[in-house]
Amino acid sequence: MTTANQTFGQPATSGHDDEKLLRYRAGQRAVHALLATSFLLLLFTGLMILWQPLTLWARDGTSGVIHRIGAVLFILVPILYLIVDRRGAKELLVESFTYDKDDIEWFKHAGRYFIGRAVGMPPQGRLNAGQKLHHAGVVIASATIVFSGILMWFAKGSLGASGLAFAATIHDLSMLALTVLLAGHLYFTFVYKALSSMTTGYVSKEEAVIEHPKWVEELEHQATGD
Numbered sequence: 001m002t003t004a005n006q007t008f009g010q011p012a013t014s015g016h017d018d019e020k021l022l023r024y025r026a027g028q029r030a031v032h033a034l035l036a037t038s039f040l041l042l043l044f045t046g047l048m049i050l051w052q053p054l055t056l057w058a059r060d061g062t063s064g065v066i067h068r069i070g071a072v073l074f075i076l077v078p079i080l081y082l083i084v085d086r087r088g089a090k091e092l093l094v095e096s097f098t099y100d101k102d103d104i105e106w107f108k109h110a111g112r113y114f115i116g117r118a119v120g121m122p123p124q125g126r127l128n129a130g131q132k133l134h135h136a137g138v139v140i141a142s143a144t145i146v147f148s149g150i151l152m153w154f155a156k157g158s159l160g161a162s163g164l165a166f167a168a169t170i171h172d173l174s175m176l177a178l179t180v181l182l183a184g185h186l187y188f189t190f191v192y193k194a195l196s197s198m199t200t201g202y203v204s205k206e207e208a209v210i211e212h213p214k215w216v217e218e219l220e221h222q223a224t225g226d
């Protein structure tokens with residue numbers, strides 16, 4: 001079991017071909033599991049409330065209740081992240097909104113990365129430029145979905161018809177953006193076989209050197225204390 005104090009990149013094995021690097025600590029993985037579960041709950045119950053063919057299932061109000069439970073869990077995600085792994089939460093936030101020259105170059109070659117060819121891409125740090133953009137999009141769309149949702153939940157009466165319609169539009173567009181981002185997120189997770197980073201916490205060093213060479217270099221400097 002990994003802890004919040006465990007160092008990123010700490011090898012799990014020291015063999016030749018199968019050396020592993022720690023990418024996500026246990027707390028980070030638990031928070032991500034809560035994020036994924038609450039988001040999927042919100043998506044499916046939201047569709048039941050909105051989408052005609054599924055509204056029959058929403059008649060007794062159960063989906064509305066589950067939607068609110070999902071919303072509370074979703075709101076708890078950043079709070080729990082700060083509690084269980086403040087360093088990880090801070091790194092996620094700062095890195096997602098910080099882009100350097102290599103990231104700009106990476107975007108220029110993103111088509112190649114899209115079809116699964118990471119070899120020869122501009123060097124990347126812990127997060128590649130696409131991951132940074134995804135995570136930044138998640139942060140922004142999550143903020144707008146939570147804000148508009150809270151307004152519709154607690155201030156419905158005082159919004160007026162046009163205010164309510166505006167909040168609902170922001171809410172639906174934010175969900176659409178998060179769903180498109182999720183489709184891309186899942187595509188890259190499976191194309192680059194990245195699931196192990198969120199299940200075991202570890203990734204193959206060989207692959208990390210190709211996809212995140214600046215991160216591996218940083219870990220090696222930290223390990224040798226330079």
Ligand code: HEM
Binds near residue numbers: 131138189194
């Ligand atoms: C439902 C299935 C999902 C799978 C299989 C999945 C998979 C993954 C994987 C493998 C990573 C690590 C990538 C890496 O850095 O190597 C990751 C990170 C991440 N995912 Fe997901 N994900 C899922 C759902 C979601 C959802 C619904 C969201 C947002 C609404 C999301 C947001 C994120 C974020 C923000 C990170 C970075 C986590 C951190 O730095 O702590 N994921 N995901």
